[in-house]
Amino acid sequence: MREPVGLILAGGRGTRMGGVTKADIDLGGRRLLDHVAQRLEPQVCSLAVNANGPLASDWPVVADADEVFLGPLAGILAGLQWAEAQGATHMVSAAVDTPFFPCDLVPQLLLAGETHAQGLAVAATRDGQHGTFGIWPVTLNDDLAKFVAGGGRKVRDWTAHHKAALAMFPDTTPPSFFNINTPDDLGRAQAWL
Numbered sequence: 525m526r527e528p529v530g531l532i533l534a535g536g537r538g539t540r541m542g543g544v545t546k547a548d549i550d551l552g553g554r555r556l557l558d559h560v561a562q563r564l565e566p567q568v569c570s571l572a573v574n575a576n577g578p579l580a581s582d583w584p585v586v587a588d589a590d591e592v593f594l595g596p597l598a599g600i601l602a603g604l605q606w607a608e609a610q611g612a613t614h615m616v617s618a619a620v621d622t623p624f625f626p627c628d629l630v631p632q633l634l635l636a637g638e639t640h641a642q643g644l645a646v647a648a649t650r651d652g653q654h655g656t657f658g659i660w661p662v663t664l665n666d667d668l669a670k671f672v673a674g675g676g677r678k679v680r681d682w683t684a685h686h687k688a689a690l691a692m693f694p695d696t697t698p699p700s701f702f703n704i705n706t707p708d709d710l711g712r713a714q715a716w717l
Contacts, residue, residue, distance in 0.1 A: 636659075
């Protein structure tokens, strides 16, 4: 396997944040997109952002194939299609609203993926799986496209079907996979920052 490419999932509507683009939310004087990119970019060979609307980005922006906001799996699918066009074998995804994810995310996903025939692995902590943080083999692109086209929306359903390996991460403060969904969450993240 070559070094994976990276994808920041920023295609949601941000409804619990008042309909704002989460990537542009300010956290400590920087956009969430920039926080996440700073952590992910050093771990991958190239980076793109999945977004379904206007977004100022220093990286390529890839949109979902369908404009009806089908959720993170549609973003992962768009990213896999981009990754395949780049000649990559694997893609790592990270959510734009999760600025504290581990700086060793990719090495841990790669290590866990070694136990899976195709290298599929998702992040997990003691409190559960974090399916928007995973390493996705490009060879499963067509299978994921069929799942999404057939109405599949849950990351966990698809990863369970493929028996994805789990990359276990320790409990931390702030929680590594704490995601900012509401203004209160943003306040907590500001305090931790």
